[in-house]
Amino acid sequence: MNLSTNGLCLTPDAAIDLQLHTTFSDGRWTLESLFDYLLKEQYGLVAITDHDCVETAVPIQTLALKKQLPVLVAVEMSTSWHGELTDLLCFGFETNPAPLHDLAQDLVRRQEENSQEVYENLERQGCRFPHDALPTILAKPSAQQPQALLNLLQTHGYGQGDPSAGQRMMAAGFKYITNDPAAVAEATHQSGGICLLAHPGRTDGFATFDAQLLDQFRQEVPIDGLEVYYPLHTAVQTEMYQTYARRHKLFASAGSDSHGPDKPPIKYPAKLCQALLERLAIQVR
Numbered sequence: 001m002n003l004s005t006n007g008l009c010l011t012p013d014a015a016i017d018l019q020l021h022t023t024f025s026d027g028r029w030t031l032e033s034l035f036d037y038l039l040k041e042q043y044g045l046v047a048i049t050d051h052d053c054v055e056t057a058v059p060i061q062t063l064a065l066k067k068q069l070p071v072l073v074a075v076e077m078s079t080s081w082h083g084e085l086t087d088l089l090c091f092g093f094e095t096n097p098a099p100l101h102d103l104a105q106d107l108v109r110r111q112e113e114n115s116q117e118v119y120e121n122l123e124r125q126g127c128r129f130p131h132d133a134l135p136t137i138l139a140k141p142s143a144q145q146p147q148a149l150l151n152l153l154q155t156h157g158y159g160q161g162d163p164s165a166g167q168r169m170m171a172a173g174f175k176y177i178t179n180d181p182a183a184v185a186e187a188t189h190q191s192g193g194i195c196l197l198a199h200p201g202r203t204d205g206f207a208t209f210d211a212q213l214l215d216q217f218r219q220e221v222p223i224d225g226l227e228v229y230y231p232l233h234t235a236v237q238t239e240m241y242q243t244y245a246r247r248h249k250l251f252a253s254a255g256s257d258s259h260g261p262d263k264p265p266i267k268y269p270a271k272l273c274q275a276l277l278e279r280l281a282i283q284v285r
Contacts, residue, residue, distance in 0.1 A: 001057070001095065004064035004071050005045070009283040012271035014044030018072065019089065019198070019227065019255025020265060025050035025143040028260030031060065035067050037264070044270060045282065047074035049089055049255070051143040054104040057095045072280065075100070076198060077188075078107060078143075079181040081217065084207035086197070088184050089227060089253060092280045093193030100191040103179055111142035111177040118149060121172035127158055146174065181221045189222070194279060196225040196253050201237040211244055218248075225251030225276060229268055251276035 010016070021027030022034055027050065029037075038046055048060050048071060057073045064071040073095065077088045093100050119134050129152060137148045150165050159165030188195040197217070200209040209217065217223070228241040229252070245252045253276055254268035270277060274284040 001061055001073075002065060003073065004061055004069065005280070005282055008045065008070050009285065010044045010270040010277070012269060012274070012284055014270040014284075015042065015267035016045045016254065016270050016273065016277075017043065017256050017258070017265040017268060018045075018047040018074070018091075018253050018273065019049045019076065019230075019257050020046055021050055021076075021257070021259045022048060023141070024048075024053045024056045025141050026147070026259065028262075029258070031063060033261075035063060035069055037261070039067060039069055041265070041267070043069070043265070043267070045070045045072065045277070046265070047072040047089075047091065047255070049074045049076040050141075051076050051087075052078055052104045052107050053141070054093075054095055054098075054101040070282075073193075075104065077104065077184045078176070078178045079184055080176075080178040081181050081207055081221070085176065085178065085205060086181055086207045086217075087199065088181055088188075088223070089196045089198045089255070090184070090188040090191075090193050091196070091253075091276070093188055093191035095191075098191035099187035100184070100193065103184060103187050107177055107179055108142045111145060112138055114173070114175050114177055115142075115145040115149060118169060118172045118174045122153070122158075122168065125168075125172065127153070127156070127168075129156060142177075146176065149174070181217075185222050194224040194251065194276075195222075196227055196251060196276075197223050198227045198255075199230045199232065199257065200226055200241060201230065201233040204232075211240065214244060223250070225253060227255055228252040229254035229272055231256055231263075231266065251279060 153165035185195040256266035
Protein backbone atom coordinates (compact mmCIF):
# COMPACT_ATOMS: atom_id res chain seq x y z
CA MET A 1 0.00 0.00 0.00
CA ASN A 2 1.34 3.43 -0.97
CA LEU A 3 1.35 5.79 2.00
CA SER A 4 0.52 9.48 1.89
CA THR A 5 3.15 10.07 4.59
CA ASN A 6 6.14 8.68 2.66
CA GLY A 7 9.07 11.11 2.90
CA LEU A 8 7.06 13.58 4.98
CA CYS A 9 8.94 16.32 6.83
CA LEU A 10 7.01 18.74 9.07
CA THR A 11 8.01 21.98 10.71
CA PRO A 12 7.68 21.98 14.52
CA ASP A 13 4.63 24.26 14.29
CA ALA A 14 2.85 22.34 11.52
CA ALA A 15 -0.80 21.67 12.41
CA ILE A 16 -1.60 18.05 13.23
CA ASP A 17 -4.57 16.18 14.76
CA LEU A 18 -4.18 12.48 15.49
CA GLN A 19 -7.72 11.47 16.41
CA LEU A 20 -10.54 12.09 13.93
CA HIS A 21 -13.70 10.12 13.10
CA THR A 22 -15.85 9.79 9.99
CA THR A 23 -19.01 8.01 8.89
CA PHE A 24 -16.90 4.85 8.53
CA SER A 25 -17.65 4.46 12.26
CA ASP A 26 -19.61 6.85 14.50
CA GLY A 27 -18.54 10.19 13.05
CA ARG A 28 -20.66 12.69 11.11
CA TRP A 29 -17.84 13.79 8.78
CA THR A 30 -17.86 12.08 5.42
CA LEU A 31 -14.30 11.35 4.35
CA GLU A 32 -14.51 13.85 1.49
CA SER A 33 -15.94 16.66 3.64
CA LEU A 34 -13.34 16.09 6.36
CA PHE A 35 -10.50 16.12 3.84
CA ASP A 36 -11.84 19.32 2.28
CA TYR A 37 -11.95 20.96 5.71
CA LEU A 38 -8.43 19.83 6.63
CA LEU A 39 -6.99 21.04 3.33
CA LYS A 40 -8.72 24.40 3.67
CA GLU A 41 -7.31 24.76 7.19
CA GLN A 42 -3.83 23.72 5.98
CA TYR A 43 -3.21 20.73 8.23
CA GLY A 44 0.19 19.14 7.79
CA LEU A 45 -0.76 15.68 9.08
CA VAL A 46 -3.82 13.92 10.51
CA ALA A 47 -4.94 10.47 11.60
CA ILE A 48 -8.38 9.04 10.79
CA THR A 49 -9.03 6.76 13.77
CA ASP A 50 -12.46 5.29 13.11
CA HIS A 51 -13.47 2.72 15.72
CA ASP A 52 -12.34 -0.82 14.89
CA CYS A 53 -11.97 0.06 11.17
CA VAL A 54 -8.67 -1.40 10.04
CA GLU A 55 -9.92 -2.26 6.55
CA THR A 56 -10.61 1.41 5.71
CA ALA A 57 -6.89 2.23 5.61
CA VAL A 58 -6.70 1.46 1.89
CA PRO A 59 -9.51 3.79 0.70
CA ILE A 60 -8.31 6.47 3.11
CA GLN A 61 -4.76 6.31 1.77
CA THR A 62 -6.03 6.28 -1.81
CA LEU A 63 -7.99 9.50 -1.26
CA ALA A 64 -5.17 11.03 0.79
CA LEU A 65 -2.73 10.51 -2.08
CA LYS A 66 -5.23 11.95 -4.54
CA LYS A 67 -5.89 14.99 -2.34
CA GLN A 68 -2.22 15.33 -1.32
CA LEU A 69 -3.08 15.32 2.38
CA PRO A 70 -0.73 13.29 4.63
CA VAL A 71 -2.78 10.84 6.71
CA LEU A 72 -1.41 8.25 9.14
CA VAL A 73 -2.59 4.65 8.99
CA ALA A 74 -4.53 4.51 12.25
CA VAL A 75 -7.47 3.05 14.15
CA GLU A 76 -9.10 3.44 17.58
CA MET A 77 -9.75 -0.01 19.01
CA SER A 78 -12.56 -0.52 21.51
CA THR A 79 -11.35 -2.38 24.59
CA SER A 80 -12.31 -2.74 28.24
CA TRP A 81 -10.06 -3.14 31.25
CA HIS A 82 -11.35 -4.34 34.61
CA GLY A 83 -14.89 -3.73 33.39
CA GLU A 84 -14.37 -0.15 32.17
CA LEU A 85 -14.16 1.14 28.61
CA THR A 86 -10.54 1.81 27.66
CA ASP A 87 -9.86 2.76 24.04
CA LEU A 88 -6.48 2.27 22.37
CA LEU A 89 -5.04 4.23 19.44
CA CYS A 90 -2.97 2.19 17.00
CA PHE A 91 -0.69 3.82 14.42
CA GLY A 92 1.50 2.69 11.55
CA PHE A 93 0.39 -0.95 11.29
CA GLU A 94 0.20 -3.27 8.30
CA THR A 95 -3.40 -3.76 7.30
CA ASN A 96 -4.11 -7.10 5.67
CA PRO A 97 -3.51 -9.86 6.40
CA ALA A 98 -2.53 -8.94 9.94
CA PRO A 99 -3.56 -9.83 13.51
CA LEU A 100 -4.98 -6.36 14.23
CA HIS A 101 -7.27 -6.62 11.20
CA ASP A 102 -8.57 -9.96 12.45
CA LEU A 103 -9.32 -8.59 15.93
CA ALA A 104 -11.21 -5.64 14.47
CA GLN A 105 -13.27 -7.82 12.15
CA ASP A 106 -14.16 -10.19 14.99
CA LEU A 107 -15.37 -7.27 17.13
CA VAL A 108 -17.52 -5.95 14.29
CA ARG A 109 -19.07 -9.40 13.85
CA ARG A 110 -19.82 -9.74 17.57
CA GLN A 111 -21.38 -6.25 17.77
CA GLU A 112 -23.63 -7.06 14.81
CA GLU A 113 -24.68 -10.33 16.47
CA ASN A 114 -25.54 -8.41 19.64
CA SER A 115 -27.56 -5.84 17.67
CA GLN A 116 -29.60 -8.61 16.08
CA GLU A 117 -30.10 -10.35 19.43
CA VAL A 118 -31.28 -7.13 21.09
CA TYR A 119 -33.68 -6.37 18.24
CA GLU A 120 -35.21 -9.86 18.34
CA ASN A 121 -35.56 -9.73 22.13
CA LEU A 122 -37.30 -6.34 21.90
CA GLU A 123 -39.79 -7.83 19.48
CA ARG A 124 -40.38 -10.76 21.85
CA GLN A 125 -41.08 -8.22 24.57
CA GLY A 126 -43.84 -6.68 22.45
CA CYS A 127 -42.11 -3.90 20.54
CA ARG A 128 -43.27 -3.57 16.94
CA PHE A 129 -41.07 -2.11 14.20
CA PRO A 130 -41.18 -1.82 10.37
CA HIS A 131 -40.11 -4.98 8.53
CA ASP A 132 -36.95 -3.31 7.17
CA ALA A 133 -35.77 -1.93 10.53
CA LEU A 134 -33.30 -4.71 11.36
CA PRO A 135 -31.59 -4.83 7.92
CA THR A 136 -31.28 -1.04 8.07
CA ILE A 137 -29.56 -1.20 11.46
CA LEU A 138 -27.24 -4.05 10.48
CA ALA A 139 -26.21 -2.17 7.31
CA LYS A 140 -24.75 0.62 9.47
CA PRO A 141 -21.17 0.55 10.80
CA SER A 142 -21.06 -1.43 14.04
CA ALA A 143 -20.19 1.70 16.04
CA GLN A 144 -23.45 3.33 14.90
CA GLN A 145 -25.72 0.38 15.69
CA PRO A 146 -26.26 1.08 19.43
CA GLN A 147 -27.47 4.61 18.67
CA ALA A 148 -29.58 3.29 15.79
CA LEU A 149 -31.34 0.86 18.14
CA LEU A 150 -31.94 3.64 20.65
CA ASN A 151 -33.33 5.93 17.93
CA LEU A 152 -35.61 3.13 16.69
CA LEU A 153 -37.14 2.67 20.13
CA GLN A 154 -37.66 6.39 20.64
CA THR A 155 -39.10 6.92 17.14
CA HIS A 156 -41.75 4.26 17.74
CA GLY A 157 -42.74 5.52 21.16
CA TYR A 158 -40.89 3.01 23.34
CA GLY A 159 -38.49 5.51 24.88
CA GLN A 160 -40.97 7.58 26.83
CA GLY A 161 -41.40 7.19 30.56
CA ASP A 162 -40.29 4.16 32.53
CA PRO A 163 -38.58 2.04 31.33
CA SER A 164 -36.54 4.38 29.13
CA ALA A 165 -35.26 3.35 25.71
CA GLY A 166 -31.84 2.72 27.18
CA GLN A 167 -33.27 0.55 29.93
CA ARG A 168 -35.24 -1.45 27.38
CA MET A 169 -32.06 -2.05 25.38
CA MET A 170 -30.14 -3.22 28.43
CA ALA A 171 -32.98 -5.53 29.47
CA ALA A 172 -32.92 -6.97 25.94
CA GLY A 173 -29.24 -7.89 26.33
CA PHE A 174 -27.42 -4.93 24.80
CA LYS A 175 -23.63 -4.86 25.31
CA TYR A 176 -20.85 -2.62 24.10
CA ILE A 177 -18.60 -5.22 22.51
CA THR A 178 -14.91 -4.75 23.22
CA ASN A 179 -11.58 -6.53 22.90
CA ASP A 180 -8.97 -7.30 25.53
CA PRO A 181 -6.45 -4.42 25.57
CA ALA A 182 -3.43 -6.71 25.95
CA ALA A 183 -4.55 -8.65 22.88
CA VAL A 184 -4.92 -5.40 20.91
CA ALA A 185 -1.48 -4.17 21.95
CA GLU A 186 0.10 -7.50 21.01
CA ALA A 187 -1.72 -7.59 17.66
CA THR A 188 -0.66 -4.02 16.91
CA HIS A 189 2.98 -4.87 17.57
CA GLN A 190 2.72 -8.05 15.48
CA SER A 191 1.25 -5.88 12.71
CA GLY A 192 4.26 -3.55 12.86
CA GLY A 193 2.49 -0.68 14.61
CA ILE A 194 2.54 1.17 17.91
CA CYS A 195 -0.24 1.32 20.50
CA LEU A 196 -1.21 4.24 22.76
CA LEU A 197 -3.82 4.69 25.47
CA ALA A 198 -6.53 7.06 24.20
CA HIS A 199 -7.88 9.97 26.28
CA PRO A 200 -6.68 8.61 29.66
CA GLY A 201 -8.31 11.49 31.54
CA ARG A 202 -11.90 11.10 30.33
CA THR A 203 -14.48 10.74 33.06
CA ASP A 204 -17.63 10.13 30.98
CA GLY A 205 -17.96 6.37 31.09
CA PHE A 206 -14.32 5.51 30.48
CA ALA A 207 -11.57 4.41 32.85
CA THR A 208 -9.89 7.53 34.27
CA PHE A 209 -6.16 7.14 34.84
CA ASP A 210 -3.85 8.68 37.39
CA ALA A 211 -0.16 7.75 37.62
CA GLN A 212 -0.79 4.78 39.91
CA LEU A 213 -3.46 3.32 37.64
CA LEU A 214 -1.23 3.88 34.61
CA ASP A 215 1.47 1.85 36.33
CA GLN A 216 -0.99 -0.97 36.90
CA PHE A 217 -2.31 -0.81 33.34
CA ARG A 218 1.18 -0.91 31.86
CA GLN A 219 2.01 -4.00 33.87
CA GLU A 220 -0.82 -5.79 32.06
CA VAL A 221 -0.86 -4.04 28.67
CA PRO A 222 2.37 -3.20 26.78
CA ILE A 223 1.36 0.23 25.45
CA ASP A 224 3.88 2.52 23.78
CA GLY A 225 2.43 5.84 24.85
CA LEU A 226 -0.47 8.08 25.87
CA GLU A 227 -2.81 10.55 24.22
CA VAL A 228 -1.47 13.35 26.39
CA TYR A 229 -3.18 16.25 24.61
CA TYR A 230 -6.97 15.95 24.48
CA PRO A 231 -9.69 18.62 24.77
CA LEU A 232 -11.40 17.09 27.82
CA HIS A 233 -8.19 16.82 29.83
CA THR A 234 -7.72 19.45 32.50
CA ALA A 235 -4.49 21.42 32.64
CA VAL A 236 -3.48 19.38 35.70
CA GLN A 237 -4.13 16.11 33.89
CA THR A 238 -2.20 17.21 30.81
CA GLU A 239 0.81 18.18 32.89
CA MET A 240 0.65 14.89 34.79
CA TYR A 241 0.49 12.86 31.56
CA GLN A 242 3.36 14.89 30.06
CA THR A 243 5.51 14.16 33.09
CA TYR A 244 4.54 10.50 33.15
CA ALA A 245 5.31 10.02 29.46
CA ARG A 246 8.73 11.65 29.80
CA ARG A 247 9.59 9.65 32.91
CA HIS A 248 8.73 6.33 31.32
CA LYS A 249 9.97 7.18 27.80
CA LEU A 250 6.49 6.83 26.30
CA PHE A 251 5.24 8.46 23.11
CA ALA A 252 2.82 11.38 23.40
CA SER A 253 -0.10 11.88 21.03
CA ALA A 254 -2.51 14.78 20.47
CA GLY A 255 -6.06 14.45 19.18
CA SER A 256 -9.31 16.39 19.14
CA ASP A 257 -11.63 13.35 18.83
CA SER A 258 -13.62 15.38 16.30
CA HIS A 259 -16.70 13.52 15.08
CA GLY A 260 -18.25 16.35 13.07
CA PRO A 261 -18.19 20.05 12.17
CA ASP A 262 -19.80 21.02 15.49
CA LYS A 263 -16.55 20.05 17.24
CA PRO A 264 -13.89 20.64 14.58
CA PRO A 265 -10.30 19.36 14.58
CA ILE A 266 -7.72 21.11 16.72
CA LYS A 267 -4.43 22.48 15.36
CA TYR A 268 -1.86 20.86 17.64
CA PRO A 269 1.77 21.74 16.78
CA ALA A 270 3.76 18.77 15.48
CA LYS A 271 6.50 19.36 18.04
CA LEU A 272 4.18 18.06 20.80
CA CYS A 273 4.34 14.59 19.19
CA GLN A 274 7.82 14.69 17.68
CA ALA A 275 9.06 11.40 19.13
CA LEU A 276 5.90 9.59 18.03
CA LEU A 277 6.05 11.02 14.51
CA GLU A 278 9.72 10.20 14.11
CA ARG A 279 9.01 6.63 15.20
CA LEU A 280 6.53 6.58 12.30
CA ALA A 281 9.23 7.78 9.85
CA ILE A 282 7.97 11.40 9.77
CA GLN A 283 10.65 14.03 10.31
CA VAL A 284 10.00 17.13 12.41
CA ARG A 285 12.60 19.86 11.93
